Amino acid sequence: MVPHLVTALTGPLLDLEKRMLDGTAAIERWFRMAWQENTPPFYSSVDVRNAGFKLAPVDTNLFPGGFNNLPPDSLPLAVHAAVSAIDKICPEARSLMLVPERHTRNQFYLTNVTRLMQILKQTGLDIRLGTLSADITEPTQVDLPDGQHLLLEPIRRKGDRVGLEGFDPCAILLNNDLSAGIPDILRNLGNQVLLPPLHAGWAVRRKSHHFAAYDGVTESFAEMLEIDPWLINPYFDSRSGINFHERVGETEMADCVSDLLKRIQAKYDEYGITEKPYVVVKADAGTYGMGIMTVKSPEELLNLNRKQRNKMSVVKEGLEVSDVIIQEGVHTFESVNDSVAEPVVYMIDRFVVGGFYRVHTERGRDENLNAPGMHFVPLAFETPCNTPDCLGNPDAAPNRFYAYGVIGRLAALAASIELEQTAGAEVTA
Amino acid sequence: MVPHLVTALTGPLLDLEKRMLDGTAAIERWFRMAWQENTPPFYSSVDVRNAGFKLAPVDTNLFPGGFNNLPPDSLPLAVHAAVSAIDKICPEARSLMLVPERHTRNQFYLTNVTRLMQILKQTGLDIRLGTLSADITEPTQVDLPDGQHLLLEPIRRKGDRVGLEGFDPCAILLNNDLSAGIPDILRNLGNQVLLPPLHAGWAVRRKSHHFAAYDGVTESFAEMLEIDPWLINPYFDSRSGINFHERVGETEMADCVSDLLKRIQAKYDEYGITEKPYVVVKADAGTYGMGIMTVKSPEELLNLNRKQRNKMSVVKEGLEVSDVIIQEGVHTFESVNDSVAEPVVYMIDRFVVGGFYRVHTERGRDENLNAPGMHFVPLAFETPCNTPDCLGNPDAAPNRFYAYGVIGRLAALAASIELEQTAGAEVTA
Numbered sequence: 001m002v003p004h005l006v007t008a009l010t011g012p013l014l015d016l017e018k019r020m021l022d023g024t025a026a027i028e029r030w031f032r033m034a035w036q037e038n039t040p041p042f043y044s045s046v047d048v049r050n051a052g053f054k055l056a057p058v059d060t061n062l063f064p065g066g067f068n069n070l071p072p073d074s075l076p077l078a079v080h081a082a083v084s085a086i087d088k089i090c091p092e093a094r095s096l097m098l099v100p101e102r103h104t105r106n107q108f109y110l111t112n113v114t115r116l117m118q119i120l121k122q123t124g125l126d127i128r129l130g131t132l133s134a135d136i137t138e139p140t141q142v143d144l145p146d147g148q149h150l151l152l153e154p155i156r157r158k159g160d161r162v163g164l165e166g167f168d169p170c171a172i173l174l175n176n177d178l179s180a181g182i183p184d185i186l187r188n189l190g191n192q193v194l195l196p197p198l199h200a201g202w203a204v205r206r207k208s209h210h211f212a213a214y215d216g217v218t219e220s221f222a223e224m225l226e227i228d229p230w231l232i233n234p235y236f237d238s239r240s241g242i243n244f245h246e247r248v249g250e251t252e253m254a255d256c257v258s259d260l261l262k263r264i265q266a267k268y269d270e271y272g273i274t275e276k277p278y279v280v281v282k283a284d285a286g287t288y289g290m291g292i293m294t295v296k297s298p299e300e301l302l303n304l305n306r307k308q309r310n311k312m313s314v315v316k317e318g319l320e321v322s323d324v325i326i327q328e329g330v331h332t333f334e335s336v337n338d339s340v341a342e343p344v345v346y347m348i349d350r351f352v353v354g355g356f357y358r359v360h361t362e363r364g365r366d367e368n369l370n371a372p373g374m375h376f377v378p379l380a381f382e383t384p385c386n387t388p389d390c391l392g393n394p395d396a397a398p399n400r401f402y403a404y405g406v407i408g409r410l411a412a413l414a415a416s417i418e419l420e421q422t423a424g425a426e427v428t429a
Numbered sequence: 430m431v432p433h434l435v436t437a438l439t440g441p442l443l444d445l446e447k448r449m450l451d452g453t454a455a456i457e458r459w460f461r462m463a464w465q466e467n468t469p470p471f472y473s474s475v476d477v478r479n480a481g482f483k484l485a486p487v488d489t490n491l492f493p494g495g496f497n498n499l500p501p502d503s504l505p506l507a508v509h510a511a512v513s514a515i516d517k518i519c520p521e522a523r524s525l526m527l528v529p530e531r532h533t534r535n536q537f538y539l540t541n542v543t544r545l546m547q548i549l550k551q552t553g554l555d556i557r558l559g560t561l562s563a564d565i566t567e568p569t570q571v572d573l574p575d576g577q578h579l580l581l582e583p584i585r586r587k588g589d590r591v592g593l594e595g596f597d598p599c600a601i602l603l604n605n606d607l608s609a610g611i612p613d614i615l616r617n618l619g620n621q622v623l624l625p626p627l628h629a630g631w632a633v634r635r636k637s638h639h640f641a642a643y644d645g646v647t648e649s650f651a652e653m654l655e656i657d658p659w660l661i662n663p664y665f666d667s668r669s670g671i672n673f674h675e676r677v678g679e680t681e682m683a684d685c686v687s688d689l690l691k692r693i694q695a696k697y698d699e700y701g702i703t704e705k706p707y708v709v710v711k712a713d714a715g716t717y718g719m720g721i722m723t724v725k726s727p728e729e730l731l732n733l734n735r736k737q738r739n740k741m742s743v744v745k746e747g748l749e750v751s752d753v754i755i756q757e758g759v760h761t762f763e764s765v766n767d768s769v770a771e772p773v774v775y776m777i778d779r780f781v782v783g784g785f786y787r788v789h790t791e792r793g794r795d796e797n798l799n800a801p802g803m804h805f806v807p808l809a810f811e812t813p814c815n816t817p818d819c820l821g822n823p824d825a826a827p828n829r830f831y832a833y834g835v836i837g838r839l840a841a842l843a844a845s846i847e848l849e850q851t852a853g854a855e856v857t858a
Binding site: 076 | 453454455456457458459460461462465502504505506509510513515516520521522523550551552553554556577779780813815816817819820
């Protein structure tokens with residue numbers, strides 16, 4: 001079912017991968033110490049891009065779907081990691097309500113929900129699904145293609161607790177990124193554990209906060225590993241007060257793009273990279289690849305047509321875009337049978353539990369692979385991310401996946417710091 | 430390389446396996462709470478026997494060898510579990526000295542040592558090997574069949590710390606069961622972490638203490654799961670002051686055997702089991718299947734010939750046997766191509782990381798499979814132990830392995846309680 005991976009790195013073999021391989025013990029200790037200081041997100045997934053000369057995260061998701069795309073051998077790892085997380089966060093918990101996205105007809109997504117329930121059950125929790133969908137007013141069974149069923153139930157509030165009819169959960173796990181805003185029913189809960197916190201949702205969260213935290217993380221990591229932090233960190237800047245419809249802020253964005261392209265070109269010159277630099281303009285809040293465009297020159301931003309402006313102005317759930325992040329584009333130089341492949345790394349707590357490639361046949365190396373209507377083929381990682389083969393080639397699959405796992409964890413650590421820094425922001429959202 | 434497993438349970442399908450499957454959430458929560466109260470051993474392996482009507486541990490090893498026999502997919506699980514353990518025990522540690530057994534010529538054992546080093550390195554520790562062998566007076570390289578090498582170095586003491594030349598480890602991990610007694614060089618260490626504690630070694634440890642703790646553990650577990658604790662717990666008794674050479678204590682042992690056989694027969698009658706009860710007489714301290722015999726009637730103990738008495742009187746490293754445990758025999762009703770198979774479950778911290786079968790072609794169902802000169806074939810478990818398939822047959826492989834993992838963890842929990850109860854006993858040993 002899953003095609004064989006033909007990894008065709010066009011760039012030179014990464015000295016970076018070799019450094020990481022030689023430095024595994026130091027890297028793992030560095031993470032161990034970092035997680036003593038910072039609480040990892042309950043779960044996360046990170047889109048990583050491998051440009052051959054650079055390996056960097058481009059997006060960090062704190063409400064990961066797609067657990068169904070992970071390789072089967074990631075399930076036991078996920079169970080261990082979830083046990084660790086629950087042990088730490090709510091050791092006495094008996095029951096947990098999982099809150100999925102509202103788009104209940106997406107069978108791929110619902111298979112992800114089943115997988116998550118399977119993982120959580122093995123931590124010793126009774127699991128039920130509570131939906132925020134207004135359409136679901138009574139327990140509703142949804143049939144899945146594999147013959148399994150899910151029972152979606154409407155969330156009920158009683159005083160400062162939420163639950164379902166006959167179910168008062170100890171903890172609530174959101175798998176809904178709150179793009180539509182923070183629902184009142186979830187605000188000001190009493191002593192129920194709510195994971196991730198409300199301010200991790202896109203109603204509050206900003207990519208620019210995340211990547212600012214990532215700057216700090218990579219600075220410290222790069223110092224430890226004695227590498228140039230740019231090799232694992234995309235440049236970025238952000239602008240607010242933008243209105244794409246009314247063309248407010250275009251010049252500011254174009255200036256920002258111009259500046260970024262110059263900085264990237266300087267680095268390309270330093271490393272003898274002959275590729276053409278580009279940047280990606282994205283909504284600072286939101287997900288699902290809406291409100292996103294690739295830009296190779298500042299002029300492109302001054303000449304947007306109506307269709308492009310429409311596309312940029314709205315993200316999921318109809319949220320208006322007024323803040324943007326402008327990020328260095330990282331080429332994807334991995335391919336499977338001539339199709340571009342982008343790795344996604346999944347974590348629960350501080351553990352990488354697995355990953356897969358998004359393989360897309362119709363898109364280029366410098367395009368966004370997570371776009372509406374994109375029909376990617378998931379290609380599960382062939383080996384786990386925590387068992388590098390120190391005797392093997394630095395670019396052998398287990399070693400490359402180890403490097404991806406390191407980048408994924410750096411992004412998760414940044415998310416942890418970001419969430420600490422923005423704690424309480426949901427109050428005014 | 431590994432033959433395909435043909436599981437041929439001759440007994441009835443275990444109602445017990447079904448109970449465990451239906452009760453996974455409750456079982457996992459029960460363990461979660463138990464591990465809040467008790468510190469798991471750093472690592473352990475448990476010999477489990479499946480009699481069809483009964484599933485029970487017969488031996489719990491706190492210095493497990495055989496990590497090399499685990500399936501490859503247990504490696505990432507082992508890394509996660511070791512990270513958890515190190516996080517908890519010595520989060521700031523940079524380096525660890527692993528102390529292997531002295532029998533350095535056993536290539537299987539040395540491959541186990543390499544595997545352990547590989548796991549520990551991924552927790553972010555510099556690992557080196559310190560040997561207690563008097564033969565090794567300078568760093569000595571040992572070549573392994575797979576082309577890898579190990580460097581064995583003599584342990585040096587400086588004040589209240591031990592280490593190697595140029596290596597002052599933060600922690601010490603024993604993979605040596607101290608059958609030869611507690612070496613003075615390891616006594617009264619200052620602030621170096623020593624795992625497992627000295628009193629976990631066979632110089633101090635007693636199987637009867639372990640199984641007394643296991644009694645308590647299974648009583649509580651059986652109450653939660655509403656099962657008869659006998660289904661997971663072998664009856665046992667112990668006698669001390671025995672001298673096999675001089676035939677001291679024979680009558681007391683025979684009386685004890687008689688009493689145990691009656692109690693087992695009563696249980697067999699209760700469950701309609703037509704097998705013939707037997708007991709196993711073992712040295713209360715020690716390992717490696719020496720000092721062990723199967724007994725079907727009290728008279729057998731009164732008529733031991735010289736050879737049998739010699740065999741029973743000494744265990745590994747020449748230790749004299751004066752204390753014995755007399756334990757209900759649990760038949761092994763699993764087989765692979767007509768050979769008897771005994772499962773062994775491996776744990777690091779509170780996590781089951783994998784397991785394998787000892788498959789032996791020349792032994793019967795009621796014999797000890799861990800004996801000197803036994804050339805078992807390791808048969809790695811096909812699936813992990815923490816991902817039961819709740820929709821599958823209760824006896825499907827993932828479900829059977831889940832049940833083995835539960836029994837393994839109950840024994841590890843008993844070991845944890847045993848070690849708490851016997852703390853400090855090394856002072857007088």
